[in-house]
Amino acid sequence: MDQNLKSAGEKFNKDEILADYRLANLSRSLSVIGRREVLTGKAKFGIFGDGKEIIQIALAKQFRNGDWRSGYYRDQTWMMAMGLYNSVEFFHQLYGNTDRDINPGSAGRVFNNHFSVPNINPDGTWRDLTKQKNSSSDISPTAGQMPRLLGLAYASKLFRQNKELHQFSTLSMQGNEVAFGSIGDASTSEGHFWETINAAGVLQVPMALSVYDDGYGISVPKKYQTTKGSISDILKGFEDEPGKPGYLLMKGKGWDYPGLIRLYEEGIEICRRDHKPVVFHIEDVTQPLGHSTSGSHERYKSEERLKWEVESDPIKKMREWILSEGIAAAEELDSLSAEAEAEAKESRKKGWEMFQNPIKIERDALVKIINDRSCRCVEQVKEAAVEDINEDLKKVLSPIRKDNFMAARKILRNVCDTCAKADNLKEELQGWLKRNYQDAGKSYNTNLYNEMSTSVLKVRPVPPEYSENAPEIPGRQILRDNYDRLFSKYPLLVTFGEDLGHIGGVNQSLEGLQKKFGELRITDTGIREATILGQGIGLALRGMRPIAEIQYLDYLMYAIQILSDDLATTHYRTAGRMIAPLIISTRGHRLEGIWHSGSPMSMLINSVRGVYVCTPRDMTRAAGFYNTLLEGSDPAIVIEPLNGYRLKEKLPDNLGEFKIALGIAEILAEGTDLTLVTYGSTVRIAQEAAGQLAAHGISVELIDVQTLVPFDINMIILNSLKKTGRILFLDEDVPGGTTAYMMQEVIERHGGWQFLDSAPKTLTGKEHRPAYTTDGDYFSKPNAEDIFDAVYNMMKEAVPQKY
Ligand SMILES: Cc1ncc(C[n+]2csc(CCOP(=O)(O)OP(=O)(O)O)c2C)c(N)n1
Numbered sequence: 016m017d018q019n020l021k022s023a024g025e026k027f028n029k030d031e032i033l034a035d036y037r038l039a040n041l042s043r044s045l046s047v048i049g050r051r052e053v054l055t056g057k058a059k060f061g062i063f064g065d066g067k068e069i070i071q072i073a074l075a076k077q078f079r080n081g082d083w084r085s086g087y088y089r090d091q092t093w094m095m096a097m098g099l100y101n102s103v104e105f106f107h108q109l110y111g112n113t114d115r116d117i118n119p120g121s122a123g124r125v126f127n128n129h130f131s132v133p134n135i136n137p138d139g140t141w142r143d144l145t146k147q148k149n150s151s152s153d154i155s156p157t158a159g160q161m162p163r164l165l166g167l168a169y170a171s172k173l174f175r176q177n178k179e180l181h182q183f184s185t186l187s188m189q190g191n192e193v194a195f196g197s198i199g200d201a202s203t204s205e206g207h208f209w210e211t212i213n214a215a216g217v218l219q220v221p222m223a224l225s226v227y228d229d230g231y232g233i234s235v236p237k238k239y240q241t242t243k244g245s246i247s248d249i250l251k252g253f254e255d256e257p258g259k260p261g262y263l264l265m266k267g268k269g270w271d272y273p274g275l276i277r278l279y280e281e282g283i284e285i286c287r288r289d290h291k292p293v294v295f296h297i298e299d300v301t302q303p304l305g306h307s308t309s310g311s312h313e314r315y316k317s318e319e320r321l322k323w324e325v326e327s328d329p330i331k332k333m334r335e336w337i338l339s340e341g342i343a344a345a346e347e348l349d350s351l352s353a354e355a356e357a358e359a360k361e362s363r364k365k366g367w368e369m370f371q372n373p374i375k376i377e378r379d380a381l382v383k384i385i386n387d388r389s390c391r392c393v394e395q396v397k398e399a400a401v402e403d404i405n406e407d408l409k410k411v412l413s414p415i416r417k418d419n420f421m422a423a424r425k426i427l428r429n430v431c432d433t434c435a436k437a438d439n440l441k442e443e444l445q446g447w448l449k450r451n452y453q454d455a456g457k458s459y460n461t462n463l464y465n466e467m468s469t470s471v472l473k474v475r476p477v478p479p480e481y482s483e484n485a486p487e488i489p490g491r492q493i494l495r496d497n498y499d500r501l502f503s504k505y506p507l508l509v510t511f512g513e514d515l516g517h518i519g520g521v522n523q524s525l526e527g528l529q530k531k532f533g534e535l536r537i538t539d540t541g542i543r544e545a546t547i548l549g550q551g552i553g554l555a556l557r558g559m560r561p562i563a564e565i566q567y568l569d570y571l572m573y574a575i576q577i578l579s580d581d582l583a584t585t586h587y588r589t590a591g592r593m594i595a596p597l598i599i600s601t602r603g604h605r606l607e608g609i610w611h612s613g614s615p616m617s618m619l620i621n622s623v624r625g626v627y628v629c630t631p632r633d634m635t636r637a638a639g640f641y642n643t644l645l646e647g648s649d650p651a652i653v654i655e656p657l658n659g660y661r662l663k664e665k666l667p668d669n670l671g672e673f674k675i676a677l678g679i680a681e682i683l684a685e686g687t688d689l690t691l692v693t694y695g696s697t698v699r700i701a702q703e704a705a706g707q708l709a710a711h712g713i714s715v716e717l718i719d720v721q722t723l724v725p726f727d728i729n730m731i732i733l734n735s736l737k738k739t740g741r742i743l744f745l746d747e748d749v750p751g752g753t754t755a756y757m758m759q760e761v762i763e764r765h766g767g768w769q770f771l772d773s774a775p776k777t778l779t780g781k782e783h784r785p786a787y788t789t790d791g792d793y794f795s796k797p798n799a800e801d802i803f804d805a806v807y808n809m810m811k812e813a814v815p816q817k818y
């Protein structure tokens with residue numbers, strides 16, 4: 016017996032030890048039964064926490080109200096130990112139960128063992144985050160939890176160090192919260208891991224990360240994942256040294272119950288007190304059921320490894336320790352594990368019934384309609400088809416909703432059309448489908464955006480007001496002076512990014528503001544776009560109002576995974592129970608060169624649905640969007656037009672107050688011949704072209720869509736098209752990119768095709784990236800002459816005798 020284990024016996028309370036032992040057994044039984052449920056076809060996929068039970072029980076003991084978790088799919092025992100997850104909920108997750116009251120973590124929208132705890136009430140107001148144990152919502156991409164973890168920890172630093180924030184006592188207890196993370200050994204190979212580790216060391220934040228080292232990432236062993244095969248060995252350079260703050264590195268064994276309890280007690284105390292980041296490298300971890308239900312580990316683990324895993328099983332080891340310490344007798348432990356197994360089985364039964372019952376009720380109602388209403392008349396063939404479908408449906412042993420809907424829709428096609436009774440059947444079936452589709456829609460198709468009263472779409476717009484002699488000043492100063500008001504108005508507002516602190520931004524739109532508001536509010540960061548995003552997500556989840564800056568639109572590529580997988584899905588994947596109202600500020604569209612002039616808008620809009628996308632044409636509009644967004648609770652990106660910082664704009668009187676509504680297109684010039692639709696930097700070029708066209712007798716109606724998502728809520732473009740009958744969509748994206756998106760919105764979704772007198776057209780950038788220099792730009796992106804020709808040719812085609 017290990018010396019460490021031996022001496023520990025006296026220190027622990029027997030009841031607690033036995034409760035922990037029971038919980039470990041319960042969790043293991045759930046994993047075993049859960050796997051079986053998938054292999055017998057009752058559930059679709061399963062991934063479990065077997066082998067990690069003892070680590071998580073020890074970890075959970077240090078987790079207090081107000082703390083935060085950002086973990087991954089192995090954490091079921093941790094969640095159970097904190098009282099945030101129970102054995103019936105385990106099955107709700109596994110089956111994908113969509114009832115958000117009984118399956119609150121995800122309402123069936125994500126794989127099992129992906130957790131979350133609401134940060135808002137159903138009306139959108141913030142919960143008291145200091146009175147609950149908080150878990151951010153898990154995502155499946157490996158290491159995807161890391162950037163967000165940085166932000167969760169960073170919030171504690173801000174809440175502690177910025178005294179003005181001490182008043183927000185339901186968001187934080189003056190920063191005394193720890194952000195706990197977990198990650199598998201193999202996922203430490205990801206860039207996100209290293210970027211986060213470095214950033215948390217630089218920032219010195221209370222981040223406590225556990226690495227569960229089970230030696231494998233699915234089938235690939237550590238030697239292919241980690242230099243020297245040991246994450247703690249290679250993290251050594253990050254360790255604290257006198258005068259050089261870094262990390263606390265701690266090591267434990269996955270089977271060592273008393274050792275792990277001490278390890279976490281010691282490490283978390285330092286982390287919480289000193290805001291010192293800690294990495295717990297937990298070795299000797301097993302994975303007794305293999306990676307997931309998608310395969311079996313016998314295929315890739317050696318006989319020897321498999322044998323070692325059996326011997327090192329943490330529950331077996333804990334049992335040995337309890338016996339050797341004389342804490343309890345074997346019979347007592349046997350009865351505890353039998354009890355745990357019985358609970359797991361009972362929970363499976365309950366969970367299955369709760370999953371199946373509503374579906375069966377839905378099916379019964381359908382079958383009843385068919386039985387009562389079928390006409391059994393002369394239309395023999397159709398009637399037989401209806402009977403067959405109905406019989407097949409009744410025979411499905413474990414129905415899912417798809418079975419019901421498929422049957423109803425197929426029967427509808429076969430309802431006879433000769434007698435009155437059949438009319439009844441048709442009507443009732445249509446009614447059944449409508450009602451149940453509405454209900455299924457609530458389960459699967461809601462909450463992509465905030466539907467509560469806190470939605471940014473409900474913010475009342477306020478136009479910019481101008482004095483008679485309003486001066487014209489460079490656009491960057493409008494942004495700066497607007498920010499000045501915002502930082503005074505919103506104490507929870509912070510902004511951070513590369514070069515925006517000391518020098519006030521590469522375009523000086525924050526000039527002088529760090530000096531005025533302090534480094535904790537306007538903060539330079541390292542060059543690390545993915546974790547700038549994650550930092551923002553974590554802060555936003557904790558009730559702050561972050562604006563994360565990405566220096567150029569092109570560099571958002573580094574963060575697109577986090578933006579798309581994490582931020583854009585947060586509200587949807589928690590079925591509306593969590594918000595992360597992060598604002599991302601960036602600039603783009605025009606300059607020179609392949610990596611500084613991109614306008615990859617279709618990449619964005621097609622991968623970040625769930626995040627609003629604002630494309631202001633000037634800095635007054637940009638400022639107006641920030642003002643609006645800070646009044647609502649939605650994540651959004653604002654892309655400032657890169658060539659507009661020095662251009663002069665009229666200075667509004669109501670800086671910080673005027674608000675531009677999202678989704679409202681603006682007609683910038685009225686015209687009768689053709690509708691020209693664009694956004695962002697191209698607006699100015701379109702204005703120039705419209706002037707040239709007017710000189711040639713062509714009257715263009717120019718529309719700035721202002722935001723790509725949401726898109727033209729009031730169908731202003733459609734109304735214009737009704738008048739002109741011709742439309743050209745213009746931007747700097749690739750062919751088939753955002754112009755195609757806009758065309759689909761107007762022509763298909765809004766029904767614009769009915770009003771076309773000419774074929775609708777698009778004018779875009781070239782397929783390649785824009786080349787360097789002004790000429791590179793001229794020949795890569797649409798210019799005023801291109802627009803002139805495109806419009807002129809459309810008019811010539813339509814009215815050849817005139818042009
Ligand atoms: C970005 C990404 N790449 C690959 C995968 C597929 N995948 C899921 S889990 C996993 C292995 C992770 O291993 P590790 O981090 O050691 O965690 P463990 O499952 O062993 O606990 C892989 C490759 C993924 N989910 N995300």
Ligand SMILES: [Mg+2]
Nearest residue numbers: 199200231232
């Ligand atoms: Mg692993």
